[in-house]
Structures are given as structure tokens and as C-alpha cells.
Amino acid sequence: MVELPLTDMAIYLLAATRWTLLLAAIAFLGGGIGALLLLLLRYGRPKLGSRVLLLYVELFQGTPLLLQLFLVFFGLPLVGIDVSPLLAAGIALTLYASAFLAEIWRGCVDAIPRGQWDASGALGLNFLLQMRYVVLPQALRIAVAPTVGFLTQLVKATALSSIVGFEELTKAGQIVSNATFRPLLVYALVALIYFALCYPLTFCARLLERKLSQSR
Amino acid sequence: MGYQLDFGALAGYLGLFLEGLGVTLGLTAIAASLGVGLSIGGAATARWGRGWARALVLAYVELIRNTPFIVQMFFIFFGLPALGVKLTALEAAVLAMTINLTAYTIEILRAGIEAVPKGQHEAGAALGIRPSSVFIWVVMPQALANVYPALVSQIVITMLESAVVSQIAVTDLTHVADLIQSRTYRAFETYFVITVVYLVLAVALRRLLVRAGRRLFAGR
Numbered sequence: 001m002v003e004l005p006l007t008d009m010a011i012y013l014l015a016a017t018r019w020t021l022l023l024a025a026i027a028f029l030g031g032g033i034g035a036l037l038l039l040l041l042r043y044g045r046p047k048l049g050s051r052v053l054l055l056y057v058e059l060f061q062g063t064p065l066l067l068q069l070f071l072v073f074f075g076l077p078l079v080g081i082d083v084s085p086l087l088a089a090g091i092a093l094t095l096y097a098s099a100f101l102a103e104i105w106r107g108c109v110d111a112i113p114r115g116q117w118d119a120s121g122a123l124g125l126n127f128l129l130q131m132r133y134v135v136l137p138q139a140l141r142i143a144v145a146p147t148v149g150f151l152t153q154l155v156k157a158t159a160l161s162s163i164v165g166f167e168e169l170t171k172a173g174q175i176v177s178n179a180t181f182r183p184l185l186v187y188a189l190v191a192l193i194y195f196a197l198c199y200p201l202t203f204c205a206r207l208l209e210r211k212l213s214q215s216r
Numbered sequence: 217m218g219y220q221l222d223f224g225a226l227a228g229y230l231g232l233f234l235e236g237l238g239v240t241l242g243l244t245a246i247a248a249s250l251g252v253g254l255s256i257g258g259a260a261t262a263r264w265g266r267g268w269a270r271a272l273v274l275a276y277v278e279l280i281r282n283t284p285f286i287v288q289m290f291f292i293f294f295g296l297p298a299l300g301v302k303l304t305a306l307e308a309a310v311l312a313m314t315i316n317l318t319a320y321t322i323e324i325l326r327a328g329i330e331a332v333p334k335g336q337h338e339a340g341a342a343l344g345i346r347p348s349s350v351f352i353w354v355v356m357p358q359a360l361a362n363v364y365p366a367l368v369s370q371i372v373i374t375m376l377e378s379a380v381v382s383q384i385a386v387t388d389l390t391h392v393a394d395l396i397q398s399r400t401y402r403a404f405e406t407y408f409v410i411t412v413v414y415l416v417l418a419v420a421l422r423r424l425l426v427r428a429g430r431r432l433f434a435g436r
Contacts, residue, residue: 058415058419059415062372062376062414062415062418062419063376063411063414063415063418064376064377064378064379064380064390064411064414065376065377065379066379066380066382066390067379067390067393067407067410067411067414068411070393070403070407071404071407071408071411074397074403074404074407075404075408078219078404079219152281152282156282156283156284156285157284159284159285159286159287160284160286160380162286163286163383170284170286170287170290173287173290174290177290177294182298183290183291183294183295183297183298184291184294184295184296184298184299186295187287187290187291187294187295188291188295190287190290191279191283191287191288191291194282194283194284194287195279195282195283198281198282198283199278199282202278202281202282
């Protein structure tokens, strides 16, 4: 058992929080790119794309994130790729975020009136130009609020990477708790830090949503 | 390279697997019933309760929705004994899942109650029905019908998230997978099979609940 003053505990936990943030950032960036690719397929090749999207979303929203993590963590070494916990968690969370973001953004693109596609098509824009200059800019406006809301979910999801040994906030909490025998205090602190990360996001999402619904 | 997938090694663990399946389904069923039941009270309090009670419910909802489930569970299982509350892993899992689900379903039901036209309350009052009876027999059934699809989604999410309870050694499906892979050294195959089982469970649970909803809210 180690005696640690509260400030030292807090500093240790806060230092580990950067890894939580890094992982969330990686997953958001990777997930954003993945979702964008899925959407391009969905609207560029509607027949094949909508099937692929449906299947992908069902697979990743219909299975536990923990097991997705395990499959990446234990699966990649089988094909000869040695993975660090950060890489495994980054890949798993990217795949996971792709599914959710694609589903959210699909709803936003679907909300763009058919006439926008028709008009831009009539003006001679090809599919990629339509997406880039007409559809996505408009979809982006409605997508901001739910996307920020999803960030909360993503930050919370990074906690599971502690199980494959990535030393982020939750793992740091386990370490400090085991060393000091003060689980009540430590996990309360951990929860507080997560809350401090997530609540502003939730709050922003709500604010943006209200703004958007007023401007209509 | 040269790794041969071998699913045959898993065949001898059917009994263990069924046990885990039972635990996962049981946990989900208990958390879902308790959670939905409690959130009816919670949502009513958030809507009509006294100031302090409302603030309490709203604070609870925000606190739970903005922290990870695994941390809530660790707090309950490892933290509460320091306050003299000793729970078995299974009790801690049920408690954590219920507390977690309730926060989300309160938020869902609140939206459902908001969506019930005001005239329904007024008509109930005009007929001389007690406010509590109006809530139970007039408003709540409509609110539940309004948000039933969202409730179903949340229950499915809770079932999937229950995989995390394996981390406090509750013998659910995922924990069974942990056991099997540690005995067979077939981690990927084991987790792959269990993942497929979760997928089937998620699809089946959703279908079942949607069908039940059609019966329950027939004619609405």
C-alpha cells in the first residue's frame, strides 16, 4: 500500500487523461474518414452502397465494443501484425466510430431535398462535385449537433481500451486504486474527470441543436 | 503467418457457454425491467416533482450519461465496500446496469411525456380523475408508445454493454469466452464465435421486443 496525497493522485490521473483524449481524437479522425468513405459508396453506388452500409452498421452496432476490441487485439497478430494496445484500440475504435458517424451523417444527407441533387446534376456537376459543393456543405450544418453528441459516446468508449492494457484514464484509475487501496476516492475522481470531459460536449450538442431548430 | 484457425477446440465447452448465455440474458432482463420501471418514476419526478427532487433526478441523469459504464461499475464493485456496502460481483453488475440504463430511459421517457398532448392531461382532470391516475392510465401508456422504439434500442445497447461485467468476474458470455480462450489458447476463434452470438442475440432481442410492442400498443 502506498500513501499518496490527493494532489498527486489527481496529477497522475490527469496525466493519463491525455491518452484518453489522444485515443478519442484518433478514433474521431479515423472514424470520420471511414464514415465519409462509406457515405461516398452509399450515394455513389446506391444499390451496393446501401447494402454495405447497412451491414457494416449492423455489425458494429450489434456487437459489444469490448469484443470488437478483443478481435482486433487478438486477430491482427494472427496475420503477422504485431499490435500495441494503442494501435489495437485505435483501430477498433476507428471501426466503431465509422459505423456510428456513417449512420448519423447518412441521416443528415438524406435530409437534403432531392431537388438539390437534381438541380446540381442538371448543372452538369458529377457525383463527387455534387457531394463536395452542394450536398455535404448543407448536410454539415445539421450534422454538427449529433456529431458533437457522439463525441461524448466516443470519449466514454475509450475507457474500454484499459481492458487490453492501454494506459489511459480508467487504467490509471485501476493502478492508483490498487496501489493506494482507496477505490472509492479514486474511481470518484476518475468519474469526475470523465464528466468534466463529456459534459461540455453534451452541453454544446444541446445548445447547437436548439440553435438549429430555432433557425428553421 | 501459417496460423490455422481451429474452431473445433471450442466444441467441448457447450455447457459453460450456455451458462454464460443465461447470465447475460438474465442480467439484461433484470436491468431492463427494473430500469424501465424506475425510470417511469424518475421521468414523472423530473416533470412534476418538487424543485429539489427534480434537480436530483436531472443531476443523476447527467452524471451517469457523461461517465463510462465501466467506471460506474468499478465504483460500485470496488468503491462501495469502503462505505460498508459489500456486494457480490453479480449484485454489483445488476446494480450498475440498472443505474446506467435508468438514466438513459428517464431521458427517453421525458421526451415521450413531453410529446403527449396537453389536452390529454386536461381531459383527464376534467373527468375528475386524480392526477396520479391520469398519469398512470392516460399519459404514461401514450408516452411509452411514443418512445417504445428508443427504449428497445436502449435495452439492446445495455445487453451489448453488459459484456463489460466480465471484468469483475461475473460469468457472463464474455467471461466464458475469457475462460475458454485461456484454456484452449484459441483467443481469436473464441471471441469471434462469441461476437457472432452477441450479434444474433441483439437482432433476436430487437425483433422480439418490437413484436411485443406491436401487441402492447396495438391500435395506437
